[in-house]
Amino acid sequence: MGRLTTSRRVTRITLxxxxxQRPDAIAVEExxxxxxxxSPLSVTMRTPGHDVELAAGFLVSEGVISRGDQFARAIHCGGPGTGGADGNTYNVLDLTLAPGVALPSTDITRSFYTTSSCGVCGTASIDAVEKVSSYDVASDGIQVSAHQVASFPDRLREEQKTFDKTGGLHGAALFDVATGELLVAREDVGRHNAVDKxxxxxxxxxxxxxRGTVLQVSGRVSFELVQKAVMAGIPVLSAVSAPSSLAIELAERAGLTLAAFVRGTSMNLYTRADRIVAPSTTPAEHETASVR
Structure with a gap:
């Protein structure tokens, strides 16, 4: 596995x-x-680590596979110009699907480069951007208290060890609502990569x-993050920052609960608010749209 951080000397200036001058920890992007x-499918800029999870999650997000038994194995391999005595820099990962599983269609093959900030950049056709999920998130009867959702950002933040060093990584975590357990947390320079992991x-x-889980992310919610949640059968997506208009529209069509601006003691519910159990409240007040 490659390094998660590197160090550079910087000049620090204060008013x-x-x-x-001092050394500064930098998040690695490779x-x-x-x-x-x-056969090459995609190149993504990512933080090294949990690469097999990243690639497996990518295939789920692209609708190539939807079950664990469809994934056979993955090996890091070298390629022309990859360098190193054994030609293996751990930046090329070859996946093998289970017998009988169809290989990715050329319709979803990327134009071979995805930046760390964009999970659908390079999709061959705009018609291929919105995938059809194998799972119906709208039928998930999950109920989660607002108090529980409000605790998730801090619990994710506690798991972001590399962010503590660099300040440069996004985070994603999965919570089991029935038990309150944090199932897994991952970091990456790309918010979409963190979710794929x-x-x-x-x-x-x-x-x-x-089913019965909440996906918590550390930043804003774009279309691609909602798509990834839907493709994995996740019924609730929570974020500390803003959603985009397209993210809201997709969440609404899919029946996914989208909570954003989850900060401190408040949150905004954009879709399927019925799943979030709010504490006793005073009569709601109508507010005009504002800039946050």
């Missing part, structure tokens, strides 16, 4: 006039080429679909 049966963990542990 109080204190200027000095390309990962994902192949299936030897969580979904990949679930696939490799035969836990799909993820």
């Amino acid at each position: 109080e006039g204190v200027n000095r 390309p990962l080429e994902i192949r299936v049966a030897g 969580v979904v990949g963990w679930a696939l490799l542990n035969d836990r799909l679909p993820l």
Whole structure:
């Protein structure tokens, strides 16, 4: 596995006039080429670590597989110009699917590069962006208290050890509502990669679909994160920052509960608010839209 952090000397300047050089921990970003049966599928910029989970989750998000028994194995391999005595830099991962599982369609093959900030950049066709999930999240009868949801950002933050060092990684965590257990937490320079690592963990542990769970993310919610949650059968997605309009529209169509601006003692529920059990409240007040 590659390094999660590296160190660079920086010049720190303060407005109080204190200027000095010091070492600074930097989050590592490296390309990962994902192949299936030897054929290139995508290159994504990611933080090294949990690469097999990342690739497995990516295949779930793309609708290639939906069950653990459809995933056979993964090996890191070298390639032309990858360097090293054995040609293995751990930045090329070749996946093998179970016998009888169809290989990825050329319709979903990326134009071979995905940045760490965009999980659907490079999709061959805009029509292929919205996938059809094997799981119906709308029928999940999960009920979760608002108090429980409000605790998830802090619990995720406690697991972000590399963020503590660098301040440069997104986080995603999966919670079991019935037990309150934090099932898994992952970090990455790409918010979509962090979610793929969580979904990949679930696939490799035969836990799909993820009924009765909440996915907590550390940043904003874009379309792709809602899509990934739906593809994994996750009924509730919670975020500390804002959702996009397209994320809300997809969540509404899929029947996913989308909570955002989950901070401190408040949150905004954009879709399927019936799943969140609020404490006793005073009569609701109508507010005009505002900039947060």
